[in-house]
Amino acid sequence: MNIQPDEFSLIAKYFQRSPGAGNDTGSAVSATSQNRSRRDVAVGIGDDAAIVIPPADCGIAVTTDTMVSGVHFDEKVPASAIGHKLVAVNLSDLAAMGAEPAWLSLSCSLPEIDEVWLAEFSRGFFAAADYYRCALIGGDVTKGPLTLTLTAQGIVPAHRYLQRSGAQPGDRIYVSGTLGDAALALAAQQGRVDIPDNLRAELEKRLFYPTPRVGLGQLLRNQATAAIDLSDGLLGDLKHILVASKVGARIQLDALPHSKAFAGSIAGPEGWKYQIAGGDDYELCFTIPESRCGGLETLALQAGVKVTCIGIIDGHRELRFYEKNQQRVIDLHSYSHFANDE
Numbered sequence: 580m581n582i583q584p585d586e587f588s589l590i591a592k593y594f595q596r597s598p599g600a601g602n603d604t605g606s607a608v609s610a611t612s613q614n615r616s617r618r619d620v621a622v623g624i625g626d627d628a629a630i631v632i633p634p635a636d637c638g639i640a641v642t643t644d645t646m647v648s649g650v651h652f653d654e655k656v657p658a659s660a661i662g663h664k665l666v667a668v669n670l671s672d673l674a675a676m677g678a679e680p681a682w683l684s685l686s687c688s689l690p691e692i693d694e695v696w697l698a699e700f701s702r703g704f705f706a707a708a709d710y711y712r713c714a715l716i717g718g719d720v721t722k723g724p725l726t727l728t729l730t731a732q733g734i735v736p737a738h739r740y741l742q743r744s745g746a747q748p749g750d751r752i753y754v755s756g757t758l759g760d761a762a763l764a765l766a767a768q769q770g771r772v773d774i775p776d777n778l779r780a781e782l783e784k785r786l787f788y789p790t791p792r793v794g795l796g797q798l799l800r801n802q803a804t805a806a807i808d809l810s811d812g813l814l815g816d817l818k819h820i821l822v823a824s825k826v827g828a829r830i831q832l833d834a835l836p837h838s839k840a841f842a843g844s845i846a847g848p849e850g851w852k853y854q855i856a857g858g859d860d861y862e863l864c865f866t867i868p869e870s871r872c873g874g875l876e877t878l879a880l881q882a883g884v885k886v887t888c889i890g891i892i893d894g895h896r897e898l899r900f901y902e903k904n905q906q907r908v909i910d911l912h913s914y915s916h917f918a919n920d921e
């Protein structure tokens with residue numbers, strides 16, 4: 580069933596940033612929105628389709644992610660966080676390809692018109708979209724169970740995009756930021772682990788407002804041999820690189836980077852499971868020849884992103900984990916099981 584015309588005008592109030600929208604002071608759209616539109620959008624929202632003018636000699640990276648109420652979020656999650664996260668998870672995929680985010684298309688299925696929810700959702704959505712200089716160029720609204728689908732398109736110089744398939748034996752394996760915060764926050768919300776309130780609030784920021792590594796992804800062009808974003812957890816996502824590249828890896832568990840809030844909440848093997856199998860980190864995992872490690876670490880530091888070497892690619896065609904004493908951690912069944920449970 581389609582949303583009725585009067586309802587559609589309400590939707591437009593929160594999402595359409597056409598010329599004149601800046602004069603609508605009752606709208607969630609900021610008066611300066613026109614300053615943030617992209618010059619490469621020839622036709623935006625309001626026609627039968629958008630028209631964008633990509634730069635010459637560039638490829639377009641295209642990705643889509645859906646968030647379903649009751650599956651990816653529940654009523655405890657603030658609407659602004661849902662808006663932010665919908666943008667962030669898509670841009671994280673573009674970052675993993677080395678693409679610069681540009682254009683967004685939003686499809687909403689809404690059970691009802693809740694103006695308070697829509698205002699908050701659009702506030703979170705546009706805060707993230709504006710920060711990364713993305714334009715919303717189209718969308719669709721229907722009535723139904725709360726489901727939000729975003730298609731993000733990004734620009735990448737032809738032949739300089741990243742893929743999962745180029746890792747070589749000897750390459751170092753890096754991750755950005757820290758791992759495990761979001762998974763631990765989710766576990767706390769679900770009562771599976773007890774965490775002090777102040778630390779829990781820190782961890783929940785990572786769950787609700789993940790940071791896509793957009794700048795780092797572009798720095799990795801011509802540097803990384805393979806890359807992926809960590810949405811499902813290191814264990815599963817790194818395996819995608821290994822399978823695509825036909826290689827194996829050795830990971831040093833004690834090298835996995837963690838936040839202060841994470842270290843204050845959990846430690847040792849109990850913490851590892853959140854770091855390798857928890858998911859929702861939205862950090863980048865990438866491989867890079869040893870000769871480029873120093874230069875890359877300097878570039879990342881200048882860009883304000885921490886990157887940490889956590890292991891090495893080899894030719895054994897399996898993923899092996901080691902502790903500090905170089906002892907191999909054999910029993911990964913519980914981690915795989917944990918991953919499947921999430």
Ligand SMILES: [Mg+2]
Nearest residue numbers: 672675808810
């Ligand atoms: Mg991904």
